Amino acid sequence: MVKIGIVGIGFMGMIHYYGINRGTGAEVVAICTRDQKKLDGDWTGIQGNFGPRGGIEDLSNIRKYSDIDELLADEEIDLVDICLPTHLHKSVSIASLKAGKHTLVEKPISIDIDDANEIVTLSEKTDKEFMVAHVLPFFAEYAYAKQIVESGDYGALLGGHFKRVISKPSWSRDIADIEKSGGPGIDLHIHDTHFIQLLCGVPDAVFSQGKLVTGNFIDYLTTQYIYNDKDLSVSCSSGAISQKGRAFSHGFELYLEKATLLFDFSTLAGEPSTAMPLTLLTEDGTVEQVDLGEVDPIDAFTAEIQYAVDAIDSNSEPTALSGVGARDALLLCYKEAESVKTGEIVPIH
Numbered sequence: 001m002v003k004i005g006i007v008g009i010g011f012m013g014m015i016h017y018y019g020i021n022r023g024t025g026a027e028v029v030a031i032c033t034r035d036q037k038k039l040d041g042d043w044t045g046i047q048g049n050f051g052p053r054g055g056i057e058d059l060s061n062i063r064k065y066s067d068i069d070e071l072l073a074d075e076e077i078d079l080v081d082i083c084l085p086t087h088l089h090k091s092v093s094i095a096s097l098k099a100g101k102h103t104l105v106e107k108p109i110s111i112d113i114d115d116a117n118e119i120v121t122l123s124e125k126t127d128k129e130f131m132v133a134h135v136l137p138f139f140a141e142y143a144y145a146k147q148i149v150e151s152g153d154y155g156a157l158l159g160g161h162f163k164r165v166i167s168k169p170s171w172s173r174d175i176a177d178i179e180k181s182g183g184p185g186i187d188l189h190i191h192d193t194h195f196i197q198l199l200c201g202v203p204d205a206v207f208s209q210g211k212l213v214t215g216n217f218i219d220y221l222t223t224q225y226i227y228n229d230k231d232l233s234v235s236c237s238s239g240a241i242s243q244k245g246r247a248f249s250h251g252f253e254l255y256l257e258k259a260t261l262l263f264d265f266s267t268l269a270g271e272p273s274t275a276m277p278l279t280l281l282t283e284d285g286t287v288e289q290v291d292l293g294e295v296d297p298i299d300a301f302t303a304e305i306q307y308a309v310d311a312i313d314s315n316s317e318p319t320a321l322s323g324v325g326a327r328d329a330l331l332l333c334y335k336e337a338e339s340v341k342t343g344e345i346v347p348i349h
Helices: 011-022 068-072 086-098 113-123 140-151 175-181 184-188 190-200 297-314 323-342
Strands: 002-007 026-032 063-065 079-082 102-106 130-133 157-167 205-214 217-226 233-242 246-256 259-268 271-282 287-289
Touching: 002 011, 002 068, 002 297, 011 026, 011 079, 011 297, 026 068, 026 297, 063 068, 068 086, 079 086, 079 297, 086 102, 086 113, 086 175, 102 297, 113 130, 113 323, 130 297, 130 323, 140 190, 140 246, 140 259, 140 271, 140 297, 157 184, 157 190, 184 190, 184 217, 184 233, 184 323, 190 233, 190 323, 205 323, 217 323, 233 246
Parallel strands: 002 026, 002 079, 026 063, 079 102, 102 130, 157 233
Antiparallel strands: 157 246, 205 217, 217 233, 246 259, 259 271, 271 287
């Protein structure tokens, strides 16, 4: 049984807690927050953009800390699950690894690429797993897409287009917050840069056009990912450019030698709207809507954390959550910003 301590009980910490409770082979044994109400189990003030609102939790069997160092000193904890704001990821990840803990940190790994490299370098010197909680590959539609491509059942991947577009969030005008979150060009877009490098590998170069908010931070863009040694054409449009009536949308079109896979979901006027349910088109003309069963967003987080737990138990490489992959996803975001700024094709390495 993997013993988990969660650091940070905001919306994501709560969702991780619920996700862990639905899984197997792991249990939450400790939490850490400076909010006494949350330590007492009153999570009614927690609300996110999906899933349930927080309630009253029975934490009688869970150790409660208001100081991170105290949780890290807890010898029973095997895995520290860090659900703190991004600008705190580096310091707490490093402290966790130095404390001899397996470490899972919410995405993105960091805002600063040098900090990301520092964390990855340290993790490679330890015998503990360091993982970054990029959950997109565990959402049902994206998990299916990854499985289809990796199976080779429909031939090689020839190309694809991804999108992730939101309306302008209230914090986007606040430069201080953008410097902490990375703005849409990191906090939002990194979902797809991570998935693209996981599915296709790290590209050789990128060419992007869009709008800079300030410095190296992007408001929106469209990128072509360039692979020199593959017959592969991949692009992505992402950012905060939609009007409020469609506050969120994401999806993809993937083109394989013997199939096309389509998906398009939005929130329209505050309600979920699936313009294109996950649909498989095959070379014989068949159009099949893929049956994913009952899909609950929390299940993606359960699958993500289960993957991390299984990697620890089996001492296997957690490719889908690897620190290197998370660092490369962040690097792509910065290279794309450079391309927007210069108008040039930018090599990745």
